[in-house]
Structures are given as structure tokens and as C-alpha cells.
Amino acid sequence: MDKTKIRIDLVQGIIEAEGDSAFVKSVYDDFKDRLNTQSPKAAQDVKKEAQEKPASAPTKKAAPVRKKKASGGSASGKMVNDLDLSGGGGAERLKDFFSQYKISSNYERNLIFVYYLQHRLNIQGITIDHVFTCYRDVGVKVPSALQQSLWDTSRHKGWLDTNNGENITTTVPGMNHLEHDLKKQEDE
Structure with missing residues (x-):
């Protein structure tokens, strides 16, 4: 029986499992999606929890597992080409809705865009790509780390x-x- 070992640290994108190669591959397959979608807060909690536990016997370090980019876009977003923000479907144009407000932060921009998509256009399944498209539509600088901005x-x-x-x-x-x-x- 061949013995395979894998180590996964969620903060660094690594898990530990030992056994035959089919078992280790199944463990990796179960966790690889979580590695790509884990929020920074969850990663900090895992790291803090690991620091509070007593250290175990030293083990050989495994090569880190490379993370794949999450499918469906990047952490900064991409255009949703079929998203109609022009008011063509009877809803108010995004530019008109957006320009009603005195906005002082990306927090408020993010809120306005998600609110508009959810409550004016009745879109379900709003993603970072939808918010990215809104930033581009109104001509406002997109945060360089849009996903982090939303978080x-x-x-x-x-x-x-x-x-x-x-x-x-x-x-x-x-x-x-x-x-x-x-x-x-x-209100001025």
C-alpha cells in the first residue's frame, strides 16, 4: 500500500492528510474550493486558533499546494456584458440613482451598487463582477482590491x-x- 501525505494550512493554503493516494486526493478535492473562497477573517481565526494550540511533534514539511484562481472572475472583478444598467427594463438608470447621493467612501458606493442591483433591478446572485460593472458604468475608480472592499x-x-x-x-x-x-x- 502506498502511503501519501498532504499538509494544508488554511492561512497559507495547506491541509494535512495521510493515507493512500486516493484518500489524500479526496481530502484535497473536498477542501480546495474552501481554499479559494475563504475570507481573510476566517483565515485569521484559523491562524489564531492554531497559535493557541500546543505545538505537536515536528513533522516533515510538505510542498505547498498551489491555489487556483476562483472560477467566474478575479478578486477585482470583470464586466458582466448582459447587465442592463441603462434603465431599459423600466428601472431607473444606475447613473441617475447613483448621482442622487453624496457619497464619501467606497463603503457607500458598494452599498449603493448592491442595493440598486438587488432592489431596483431585482437581481439574485449578485457577484463581485456585477459590482465591478456598476463602478465602470458610473465612471468611478474601481477599488484595486474590490473583493476586499466588499468584505x-x-x-x-x-x-x-x-x-x-x-x-x-x-x-x-x-x-x-x-x-x-x-x-x-x-439636501444641501
Whole structure:
């Protein structure tokens, strides 16, 4: 029986498993999607948990497993060509909706874009690519780390739910901020 070993550290993208090669491959296949989609907060929690545990006997280091890019776009997004933001479907144009507000941060831009997609266009399954397309449509500089910007909007403000990267949504605090607290241009 051949003995295969793999080590996976979620912070660095590595898992440990030992056994025959079919077993090790099945463990890797189960975790490789998680490696590509794990949020920085979860990675920090795993790292903190590992630091709190006593060190075990030293083991041979395995070669790190290379992460593959997540399918369906990159961490900075790509254009969704069939997304109509022009108001052609009877909804208000994104540019008109966006220009109503006095926006002071990318947190607010992210909120406005997700809110518009979810509540004005009734889109389900909003992704980073949809938000990227909104930034491009209104002609605003796209954050260089758009995915991180969306995560930060969720973590720091609580305005978005980004737990599922294939279905980003506004939260009740986010809706309340946009509908009641965010200043409009006409309020000057």
C-alpha cells in the first residue's frame, strides 16, 4: 500500500492528510474550493486558533499546494456584458440613482451598487463582477482590491452580506443607511 501525505494550512493554503493516494486526493478535492473562497477573517481565526494550540511533534514539511484562481472572475472583478444598467427594463438608470447621493467612501458606493442591483433591478446572485460593472458604468475608480472592499463594507459597516460570494446582498442596516441616513444631493 502506498502511503501519501498532504499538509494544508488554511492561512497559507495547506491541509494535512495521510493515507493512500486516493484518500489524500479526496481530502484535497473536498477542501480546495474552501481554499479559494475563504475570507481573510476566517483565515485569521484559523491562524489564531492554531497559535493557541500546543505545538505537536515536528513533522516533515510538505510542498505547498498551489491555489487556483476562483472560477467566474478575479478578486477585482470583470464586466458582466448582459447587465442592463441603462434603465431599459423600466428601472431607473444606475447613473441617475447613483448621482442622487453624496457619497464619501467606497463603503457607500458598494452599498449603493448592491442595493440598486438587488432592489431596483431585482437581481439574485449578485457577484463581485456585477459590482465591478456598476463602478465602470458610473465612471468611478474601481477599488484595486474590490473583493476586499466588499468584505470590509460587510465587516466594518454591516451593510452587506458577503458570506456567499455568489449572492451578495444588502442587510437591514444597509437598507436603513441608504434609505434614511445617506445624504442626498438635494439636501444641501
